[in-house]
Amino acid sequence: MSSRPTVRLIAAVARNGVMGKGGKLPWSIPEDWSHFLAAVKGGTCISGRRCYEELGQAMPGSDLHIVLSKQKDLHCPDAVLRDSLPEAMKVAHERGGDIWILGGTEVYRQSFELADEFWATHVHADVEGDVYFPDGWQEHFPTEVSRRRSQDEQYSYDFVVYRRDTPADSGVQ
Numbered sequence: 001m002s003s004r005p006t007v008r009l010i011a012a013v014a015r016n017g018v019m020g021k022g023g024k025l026p027w028s029i030p031e032d033w034s035h036f037l038a039a040v041k042g043g044t045c046i047s048g049r050r051c052y053e054e055l056g057q058a059m060p061g062s063d064l065h066i067v068l069s070k071q072k073d074l075h076c077p078d079a080v081l082r083d084s085l086p087e088a089m090k091v092a093h094e095r096g097g098d099i100w101i102l103g104g105t106e107v108y109r110q111s112f113e114l115a116d117e118f119w120a121t122h123v124h125a126d127v128e129g130d131v132y133f134p135d136g137w138q139e140h141f142p143t144e145v146s147r148r149r150s151q152d153e154q155y156s157y158d159f160v161v162y163r164r165d166t167p168a169d170s171g172v173q
């Protein structure tokens with residue numbers, strides 16, 4: 001019998017909740033990008049259409065990238081297209097590897113019930129932007145498992161892993 005894959009949200013979020021600006025990241029933090037690449041390597045990634053467009057390709061190093069969009073003819077030749085999160089979770093569970101939720105806002109919100117862990121990079125600055133990480137995540141992921149502080153010339157930030165206390169919904173209908 002195969003075990004259930006671990007489902008994780010991963011996001012870098014400013015002190016004021018900002019995580020995006022003009023369709024891009026509001027910062028360049030090389031250490032966070034390396035952390036992100038290393039984390040999702042070999043896993044199945046699920047993201048909204050805008051995140052995929054920002055990347056310009058499937059998530060490098062991932063085993064599979066599933067893109068969410070209601071557009072039936074979306075061009076995403078190196079990814080799998082699905083029109084709902086339950087449909088995406090079905091594909092991801094069938095694939096069998098760990099599942100990484102890459103955002104954006106609504107995808108994270110819809111995934112709060114489904115994820116076992118939230119891998120956060122807390123950027124210790126208020127940053128200008130137009131896309132926010134959804135409120136209420138603390139209720140879903142109350143337990144801090146690990147924390148590592150770091151910094152570069154511009155920002156200081158903490159890499160934190162949070163875990164839920166109650167079993168997650170499989171998300172597959």
Ligand SMILES: NC(=O)c1ccc[n+]([C@@H]2O[C@H](COP(=O)([O-])OP(=O)(O)OC[C@H]3O[C@@H](n4cnc5c(N)ncnc54)[C@H](OP(=O)(O)O)[C@@H]3O)[C@@H](O)[C@H]2O)c1
Nearest residue numbers: 011012019020023024025048049050051069070103104105
């Ligand atoms: N700092 C971070 O860690 C981080 C992480 C993620 C994103 N970001 C930033 O956030 C921004 C992108 O996020 P976003 O929230 O604007 O967009 P997004 O979630 O990437 O894309 C939104 C689109 O995804 C599709 N979608 C979302 N949920 C769906 C669902 N349940 N079923 C079917 N389709 C669904 C819809 O596409 P259609 O309109 O095609 O139907 C929707 O318009 C960028 O600025 C990015 O840099 C930052």
